[in-house]
Amino acid sequence: MITLAERINGQFLDVKKAIKERDPSVIHELAKKQTEAGATYLDINVGTAAADQEDAMKWLVESTQEAVKTPIAIDSQKLSVIKAGLEVIKNDVMINSAQGDPEVLDTYMQLAKEHNAALICLTMNKEGIPQNVDTRIEIAAEIAGKALEHDVDMDKIFIDPILFSIPVDQKQPAYMLEVFNQIKLISDPSPHITVGLSNLAQGTQEKSLICRTFLTMAIAAGMDTALMDVLDTELMDAAICAEMLLNKQIYSDSFLKAARA
């Protein structure tokens, strides 16, 4: 599966402090560790650490690129912060994320096209986050339609149907599986499906177990990408095992190792 490693985020205290003190060693270390753990992208989010978010994003991207060549996902809800990150990007890049309003999508699709970037689009709009399956699918279809309109390769589009935490809405994980199944049907080839996996376990005990159990269910339903804790070995093993069980990898006794090679 495609993994976005979540640790370079200003909401974590070590990263917050590193941004404040402009100490790149913490970022180098996280970039290397997450790359070794198998991250496809390193997600970079300045969080609330900096007064000047654009400058902090540039510094985080540059610091990460000093350590590794792993593709970066520039994570911000602000267009100006994403643009600041794109200015200094050297390797493959993903934009995380755009909301599902038509005019917003126009802007982000153009930006993605211009930078040959992958793009995460949330199934939410001005009205907020839909509380049902159907509206999420409608927005997902709008996103796929916009990708076609702007001639963005569907392989570059990642739809995020937005996962809440268990304490917020416990009905949601089950119907999210239905959302995944339906997103796969909106176009051929279909867009990727991604979630912020760690959100699910916010405010719970047994975070790792909850994430890993949902991850295997979600992979079976068609989700192929997640923003997650790639340093959680059991979580990564569960993802590899789920894909092997779905015959996406030929089994061998060393299948966990083979998938990481």
Added chain:
Amino acid sequence: MEIANVVDKWSGNVKEVTIGATKDEGGTRGKTVTIGGANCIPFMDFDGSPGHKPAIAMDVYDTPPEEWPEPLLKHYADVIDNPANWAKKCAEFGADLICLKLDGIHPDKGNRSADETVSTVKSILEAVDIPLIIWGCENDERDNEIMPKVSEAAKGEKCLLGGATQENYKTITAVSLADGHNLITQAPVDINIGKQINILVTDLGFPTDRIVMFQTTGALGYGIEYCYSIHERGRMAALSGDHQMATPVICDVGHEAWRAKEAKASDSEAPQWGSFADRGIMWEAITATTLMQSGVDIIRMNHPEAVSIVKKHIENLT
């Protein structure tokens, strides 16, 4: 009416492996053979590059084979106990490679010594200038004793040595690595073990672009469908980006086809089956051409006429 575009795009490709080394490359071969390189399914050249054509390796044994039927034996009767002359004959028949099968080192088939075997290898290297496959007897103890000596004697020639199995891979992998040879990884009609053995030898530091995979071959009527579907699944995985499966494949058609009763039964034993003189040739040729569609890169063969049919078929398809 619009015709649907059925062209497939594949993300992976089969690695190229070169067997043999010329004088400039530290060996004594007149030419080398490169196999693999496909990034589409066999012969579908509108999807991508099918890579190098399948190569034909003709078998030479270090001890006269038992039970070869007359229509096959008659072509080799004068060289059956002289591997060097036998190899020369194969080169004349159009072999791209010689596959020296060391059955004679097996305790039950002569128990030939390391010295005798080394001199056989050297005599073939002198007799022909095409690249060499050298394959043990599949008795672990004897293979582990003899193959290191053979490997050393052929150092620099970039041979293809066989074979590493899940139970016995360390010695042959180490000597192939040290002496610069290519390596056959082999599995008993089992794709999972096939993948595992590739992982095991690469864990020892053996480079993937020097590995050729072997799944015990089934001839027409004797399990060819199992072998075919394993080759096919492995090739699809390779083309989809599975690095451990992205190595070329060798199959053993001659030996398996000529073991079939359809190839061995005489005219009087099976008058209704058609001419004894042609049956084995057809059995070998059809086994080879069928397996070619599943994705194989080296075909081990025996009968000169079967070789010529298969070569013509390859030309027609490429």
